[in-house]
Amino acid sequence: MTEPNVRIAGSAAGIPAEAWGELAAPGDPFLNADFLRILEASGVVAPETGWQPLHLLATEDNRVVGLLPLYLKSHSHGDFIYDWSWRPVWESFGRDYYPRLISGVPYTPVAGPRLLVAPRSADAGAVRRALIRAAQALVAGQGWSSWHVALAAADDVATLEAAGLLVSHDVQFHWADAGFGDFDGFLQSFSAEKRRKVRAERRRAAQSGLRIEVRHGGEIRADEWPALHALYRSTFERFGNHAAFSAECLAALAAALDERMVVFTAADGEVPVALSLCFRSADTLFGRYWGASRAVDSLHFELCFYRGIDYCLREGLVRFEPGAGGEHKIARGFVPQRVRSAHWIPDPAIRRIVAPHLARQAAGVAAYRDDAARHLPFRRAG
Structure with a gap:
């Protein structure tokens, strides 16, 4: 099979509405033809506010079959990566941490798919791999510090980890019927x-x-x-x-x-x-x-x-995700759930520093989640 072509779309409005219709889950309130377009058109998400759209589109026979929402960020506000402490690591190597690339929904701590693939694609795996390689090549070609995929769905996390991205962990509190x-x-x-x-x-x-x-x-x-x-x-x-x-x-x-x-x-x-x-x-x-x-x-x-x-x-x-943080949600019946993000760090020396940090974080987050679950308000069996 021919490798999908990947190009940059400089705005969400530049992505055809019919492509959004095939790529996005039905009824998704964030990854659709309207949400990102309106944020970008209103100036909420723009180069002037530290969000430069660089969305990656994968095409087969000139038809869009894949999308990776992507922004060049000059700060860490509004993307929920929680990486403010990472900047000194890059600076200790004489490198700039900003700008860096981020895939996710601006100002929205909601986990979900990030590697969007149209059902008509002949090989969904090839589309995902092409989008990942294009993002990695963009980092390398521009000399940027890193690429982060915020709050990715489980399937995407597995694919990104297989492609060499590191994984970070966090906890949110969700209600389920x-x-x-x-x-x-x-x-x-x-x-x-x-x-x-x-x-x-x-x-x-x-x-x-x-x-x-x-x-x-x-x-x-x-x-x-x-x-x-x-x-x-x-x-x-x-x-x-x-x-x-x-x-x-x-x-x-x-x-x-x-x-x-x-x-x-x-x-x-x-x-x-x-x-x-x-x-x-x-x-x-x-x-x-x-x-x-x-x-x-x-x-x-x-x-x-x-x-x-x-x-x-x-x-x-069937679910209610009331946002990031907030231990007060536990007493109201919101259960601690693990959420994950993925990180591409091309510099091997910096990667060797960040990787063990994330491994320790994973263990700490798991322990916190288990402890938080012990304080849920539900009746105990027996």
């Missing part, structure tokens, strides 16, 4: 003490006097987004961080994604005072952003966790 039926059914899986605590939190949120509702992106008017965006922005400002998305970008995403965006809000009269912004696929809800203009007892848990579980049970979604 075990046939609960409704929220009360879910709570029946808790111990009595933990069940009482959740009910008390939900009661305090209900007694706040705020109107809580859920809407999909297409149900939110464009003129509502400035107020909702102010809530989103407030969380970042509180911690001295940058809110990457603009109100216009969120409005454009809402209009394009429609039911793939899910927004939980609490309002005092007609004034929104809190927001939990989520996305969804055909079977999973993804929590992304929280913001509030004032502190309300237990409202964060209600909007970010309990309403999301309610939504999943009502809509038939």
Whole structure:
């Protein structure tokens, strides 16, 4: 078989919509013809903000059969590699760590496929190998430090590891439906003490006097987004961080994604005072952003966790991934899960330093995951 050709697409908009339709999983809220295009067109993801699109397209007979989302990054913000401590290693060898390449979804700590292959491809393995070799060649040809694949799906991790990439580990907390039926059914899986605590939190949120509702992106008017965006922005400002998305970008995403965006809000009269912004696929809800203009007892848990579980049970979604970090999720029934990223480091001397670090990290993450699981609120068998 002829090796697939690989070329660079300088923008997500430059990838034909029909190709996205074949490459992306149906209903994926992030890797689709809209999400990356809107982020890039709005300037959220652009060379000026440290994200230069260099997406790799594999073609057979001039038809797109593979895609590797790829960005040249001049910093480590928003890609969830957590590699801030790696820069001094390169500098100790007289090398620059930035820029480096990243494959993943900007500002989105969601694991999923990164080596996208169209079903019509004659040899999916050959397409994946061609995309990997092209990324490695790009690093070598430009003299860049490394290439990272953030939060890759299990199949991709195996393929990338076989191609010589190192693997890092992390833990996220996910909810899964075990046939609960409704929220009360879910709570029946808790111990009595933990069940009482959740009910008390939900009661305090209900007694706040705020109107809580859920809407999909297409149900939110464009003129509502400035107020909702102010809530989103407030969380970042509180911690001295940058809110990457603009109100216009969120409005454009809402209009394009429609039911793939899910927004939980609490309002005092007609004034929104809190927001939990989520996305969804055909079977999973993804929590992304929280913001509030004032502190309300237990409202964060209600909007970010309990309403999301309610939504999943009502809509038939089987998983809820509420975002990175947050040990407080354990007591609310979110189970620790391993997630992995992959790293191509061409310099053998630097690789020899990073590899044992990642091996120790894997053992530490596994121990942490096991320890966290011992604190889950579920009733114990027997």
